[in-house]
Amino acid sequence: GASGLKLNPKERLVFQEVLCWVMEDLAEKIVTLLKTGSLPLLEELKSQVPDSVLTLLRVPGLGPKRAAALYKKLQIATLEDLRQACLDHRVRELDGFGARTEENILKGIEAAIQAGQRILWYEADQIVQSLREHLGTIPGLRRLEPAGSYRRGKDTVGDLDFLALADDPGPIMDRLAAFRGVKDVLARGDTKMSIVLQSGVQVDLRVVPSESFGAALQYFTGSKEHNVILRGMAKDRGLKINEYGVFRGEERIAGAEEEEVYATLDLPWFPPELREGRKEFEWAAAGKLPDLVTLDDIRGDLHMHSTWSDGIATIEDMVEAARARGYKYIAITDHSQRVTVANGLNAERVLSQWQAIDRLAKKWRDFHILKGIEVDILEGGGLDLPDDVLKEADWVVASVHFGQNQPRDQITRRMIDALKNPYVCAIAHPSGRLLLERPPYEVDLDAVLRAARDYGKMMELNAHPRRLDLDDVACAAAKAYGVPIVISTDEIGRG
Ligand code: DGT
Ligand code: CA
Numbered sequence: 001g002a003s004g005l006k007l008n009p010k011e012r013l014v015f016q017e018v019l020c021w022v023m024e025d026l027a028e029k030i031v032t033l034l035k036t037g038s039l040p041l042l043e044e045l046k047s048q049v050p051d052s053v054l055t056l057l058r059v060p061g062l063g064p065k066r067a068a069a070l071y072k073k074l075q076i077a078t079l080e081d082l083r084q085a086c087l088d089h090r091v092r093e094l095d096g097f098g099a100r101t102e103e104n105i106l107k108g109i110e111a112a113i114q115a116g117q118r119i120l121w122y123e124a125d126q127i128v129q130s131l132r133e134h135l136g137t138i139p140g141l142r143r144l145e146p147a148g149s150y151r152r153g154k155d156t157v158g159d160l161d162f163l164a165l166a167d168d169p170g171p172i173m174d175r176l177a178a179f180r181g182v183k184d185v186l187a188r189g190d191t192k193m194s195i196v197l198q199s200g201v202q203v204d205l206r207v208v209p210s211e212s213f214g215a216a217l218q219y220f221t222g223s224k225e226h227n228v229i230l231r232g233m234a235k236d237r238g239l240k241i242n243e244y245g246v247f248r249g250e251e252r253i254a255g256a257e258e259e260e261v262y263a264t265l266d267l268p269w270f271p272p273e274l275r276e277g278r279k280e281f282e283w284a285a286a287g288k289l290p291d292l293v294t295l296d297d298i299r300g301d302l303h304m305h306s307t308w309s310d311g312i313a314t315i316e317d318m319v320e321a322a323r324a325r326g327y328k329y330i331a332i333t334d335h336s337q338r339v340t341v342a343n344g345l346n347a348e349r350v351l352s353q354w355q356a357i358d359r360l361a362k363k364w365r366d367f368h369i370l371k372g373i374e375v376d377i378l379e380g381g382g383l384d385l386p387d388d389v390l391k392e393a394d395w396v397v398a399s400v401h402f403g404q405n406q407p408r409d410q411i412t413r414r415m416i417d418a419l420k421n422p423y424v425c426a427i428a429h430p431s432g433r434l435l436l437e438r439p440p441y442e443v444d445l446d447a448v449l450r451a452a453r454d455y456g457k458m459m460e461l462n463a464h465p466r467r468l469d470l471d472d473v474a475c476a477a478a479k480a481y482g483v484p485i486v487i488s489t490d491e492i493g494r495g
């Protein structure tokens with residue numbers, strides 16, 4: 001590839017696109033480009049493609065070739081154009097496209113639109129940590145709290161909302177403007193400031209006085225749905241609630257702390273993760289707000305890859321890392337043979353890995369290594385390893401990696417059959433979604449959860465920041481069916 005060139009991600013996309021599109025004509029020129037590393041030619045190529053065509057590449061399954069065909073044949077230059085063309089069934093008429101492809105594109109457009117506007121929670125967390133560090137030492141800054149979707153732990157975040165408690169906003173705003181990632185200061189007022197980072201992420205900061213801090217934190221944490229219900233309850237009691245406090249007439253009766261804001265309505269403090277306007281008020285009324293799982297509750301990890309397949313750490317390193325975290329057990333679950341790109345294990349290799357684990361396990365008295373496998377649920381149904389191999393395992397997770405575009409019935413059937421297998425313990429990343437990249441595949445989750453319940457199996461909450469799969473709503477559904485959730489990382493040993 002073009003590894004000798006210093007291309008930014010956008011240039012790389014343009015480069016790939018044009019490379020595929022006009023490969024024959026330009027092969028010679030591209031060789032020159034690679035040799036000389038000069039960018040003028042790239043600039044010329046770039047001018048042939050409107051910037052917006054690049055956004056088409058965010059649609060799952062749309063590579064440079066297809067994106068180029070859409071642009072050339074149908075003059076589709078934006079995601080909006082693409083959506084309309086799919087709705088008009090013009091896309092299915094093109095060579096190399098069909099009705100199914102068109103449907104999948106249409107489904108992927110939403111994810112593609114979001115990809116440009118949102119970031120993973122994990123990425124937001126990194127920004128939050130470095131902003132905290134950057135602002136943390138300002139004299140006079142008494143509190144600094146992130147609010148919004150980040151505080152609620154949403155899987156993706158649109159923008160960051162910070163609240164600061166200070167008498168003088170000036171020094172805080174000055175320091176924010178000097179944050180290393182800042183591209184632009186969008187607005188700066190007396191108490192409110194908005195910046196945009198190089199990455200395109202917007203950060204809003206509000207400086208509020210102490211008597212309003214709790215009310216502001218509550219208001220700007222949201223969600224909007226949660227706050228709508230709260231305002232309604234306040235109104236029913238003749239109270240008014242806003243970002244400045246809770247008021248009876250002109251009198252502020254609460255505002256400094258979130259707890260007292262909720263207490264004026266006889267409500268408990270809600271963990272931000274529950275504030276989505278779903279069932280939290282029902283639970284509160286029944287005195288049954290759930291205790292949330294915290295990192296301290298995690299005792300082990302049941303989905304991990306090692307150097308035996310696509311991991312980059314040895315089993316021993318994984319054990320040591322887990323022990324350092326205070327874990328009591330892990331399962332090594334490398335891929336099965338079908339996942340050839342990940343160097344998946346066949347029967348012979350997995351059996352010899354398990355022998356190696358048996359030997360290794362003797363090293364630690366206070367720690368368990370489970371012999372596991374992430375076995376593929378094959379496209380045509382059935383599992384990627386025979387039962388007489390699977391029965392030797394301590395822990396088997398089954399997952400769909402191939403055939404994700406199949407119709408709903410077929411994928412559902414494959415998953416239910418996998419759950420029926422006596423040696424399968426859990427289904428890994430059950431929806432297959434990749435946040436901001438690929439929507440979940442079509443599956444009848446209720447039917448799968450019923451099967452999990454009937455066969456006594458578990459469902460995974462894959463905690464990889466790109467997956468978070470099952471999502472919060474699906475986990476609640478699993479809980480309602482009495483299906484246990486296993487929280488795993490799918491770790492490959494990044495360190
Ligand atoms: P995001 O940024 O799209 O991931 O989602 P949020 O929840 O962070 O939303 P954002 O940044 O627009 O606003 C932060 C919070 O402020 C939101 O959760 C609730 C509150 N808020 C903002 N605008 C409004 C509004 O117009 N009405 C109400 N009730 N609340 C609002
Ligand atoms: Ca936000």
Ligand code: CA
Nearest residue numbers: 159160161204
């Ligand atoms: Ca905001």
Ligand code: ZN
Nearest residue numbers: 303305374490
């Ligand atoms: Zn895995």
